Amino acid sequence: MAEHGAVLLEARGIDKSFFNVKVLDGVDLTLRTGEIHALLGENGAGKSTLVKILTGAYRRDAGTLRLAGEEIEPLSVAEAQALSIGTVYQEVNLLDNLTVAENLYLGRQPLRFGMVDRRRMRADARALLARYGLDVDPDETLSAYSVAIRQVIAIARAVDLSGRVLFLDEPTASLDAREVEMVFSILRRLRAEGLSIVIITHFLDQVYAIADRITVLRNGRMVGSAAIADLPRRDLVSLMLGRELEAETHRRPVEVAVDDGPAAFRFRNFGRRGSVRPFDMDIRHGEVIGIAGLLGSGRSETAFLLFGIDKADSGTVEIDGKPVTLSSPVDAISHGFGFCPEERKTDGIVADLSVRENIVLALQARRGWARPIGYRESLALAEHYIKALDIRPPDPERPIKFLSGGNQQKAILARWLATDPRLLILDEPTRGIDIGAHAEIIRLIEKLREEGVALVVISSEIEELVAYASRVVVLSDRTHLRELTGDEINAATIVNAMAMAAGEAA
Template structure:
């Protein structure tokens, strides 16, 4: 695939001013850049969803098909998005051959459908039951089903858009192993990720976009991580790190705001948890550890089978999100698309929907009051937007996540629960979001951070590790990567982890996933 001189405008906004990309057969090519750099726009053009205003896109040396010829595009390229494009209530087989089911006397032949699905899955070594309901699949298996569906049309160029955002370390390793096997079978990948270590692990070439322009294309092996960050951000890694450094002093005499005792459910067992005023506590563990379910219980999404929790001396309600909000809980949920945003509404509507009762009387919302509060939140979170009336769907991933954070902070919560708060955002947006954690700490808020990212957990005063639903370790600030990873993976603390034992293979400069 080759794209040259790509320009795309949306009204007065230039989403791409100089897009360039050349992907060679059989390689995994990384496309990186900050949120708003133009990556998503370029993908929409490469997959035929829109046409560029200027420039050309070519596949195998030939001009891209007309936009209306969808079958021709499917034979050239497919994109597996962070959000699923399968129909969850249909089976795997039905999703693989949707709108092209084998027929017998004008009726669907279910026997042939299952047989052809099984043959397709076996051909690409995808170990999934063709009769399984797609909604019941793990994320990694759903992604492989989408890849298999794309390959069945004849496409050998697959775009993976943030494929690891919802996977834990072991699932990521399995995905990468499958990618390497598919490469050996002649499949080419364009890999989009904000996790730079993943670029070094699975890609051979990287292209950087910044401010809607092509910056560089280089072999991954020839581009040190510091140089890659500088190309993406326009400033050095050292500068970004210096901006993030703040001295933290934990007040052991501060009152306990959150006090949870004996919490149990199907996902976790007998968990005791305390968070003091102005303290940031992290929860770490694999996707099956129960950490997310525990955090979501505190926000009112689930009801534990036993145990109690108090927030600032008052009983915390379970199973009622509105009651938890009224009790003083603010939340950034794990999936901003499905849980964090109302896509059809504006930035201002999304930022203020949790505090509408403060913006008017007798059930009416004051328009000017709402605009003023929304504008203040936009400025506070440094949301790059045209204003509170801009549709939230127009924002980049990093700015959309800032809107979710703004809403969580709008109610001045006593407990702030952040679940994967920096998933799918670039390095600068990540630092901006994590800076809000420091601000909340200074304001005396109790903060609970649940994340798979070691960088997110470094901001914490201590980190609790869950393994199979139980708290197995507590690490004070200053922990080392291998210590935390050992706890997450259930390794006996008496054994040290060598680089070869690390579940993520170190890349250039000895980096790990947390770097």
């Protein structure tokens, strides 16, 4: 692919630490005039930190920034905007209660005799919106319009404020395919006009549809940068995961038995617009369904649907051959479902409650608050699971916030085991815990499978899935792309499948 224009924005050797933890380590980024540049990486790679440095929200610890060859030092977002560098975040930073025109010119309204010149502001807004092909009433409140329209309005404001460089953080996360194409058509138009755009996204299909160049961060370092034509999907996924597939096959160490009986849980055409495309899934007693995919592929969204946190807008659910409704987690719990979320500190534990109180929460929810669990019963339950799972320290009255991450995770697992679950959904159950707790949780997953519990386990640790999964469902761009069984379940096949677009080999 031919190069685009001259180098416009350069970052060289960027370092940044928080509380003595280095989050960026010598990162480079080169952005050319009139190109769309995808900045990619898994959670914790350092993407957002780098963007905040480039847009004035953070100060770097080391390194240099140059704009059109001149060294710059933006000390605030306003200073970055004055240097022609704008940003649109995933959560559109506009005000729904103001009009479209007021949002476009907030903080810089045209004045006449010391008062806001609303007539001129409306006219300017109409002219600006026409540039983006939007037939939008500038006097209408922003809340009247879809997320996609609001996203374009935010882009219009940012470009009008800056005009040379635009950073977009997950601009299509909440959009459907038609809305994505509307936004992309505008980005292509802006690129043709010479604007330089950096887009952060987890959707690989979209990267290959819109980007000219890709830079990949991993663990705070830049691990690769290339023109889109020179970086096949398979190589891109390898860069993001840090795995050389030719040297790593990781076939399962033991054959995992698969129950060939009827499925206890059947999901058909199950999906939610803007979250996960409709999928089919059968889950049998005593098997582990592994869920693999890059961040943003729809892994956690699948878990939210299965547990009723997000309500599906298509499809059906059957349990033991009988149709059921999953409108909420209460419905899911009543049918014997349990769920351990990825973000245990914010979504899992109730930090100020004791270990005992955290363990009995789900059982109390199943029984209903009209039948409270007494102290003696809750203490007996807590002590049983503290011993069974080796939760340390073994103090049921200790506030759970004072436990290590691994012991917090075991307490959340205990919460669901106390309900005698039929289906247990685990989202990244071993992330961020010590080696000892990690091994204990893997053993617990295997023990539950042997006892006949059905499990759905989401993990970015591919070797774990290879070791214990009966089947592995691979997701890409919100789509359940492929189901692997038997000898297909190895690291190379899983990562190759992750690198595919829907229906298209890498």
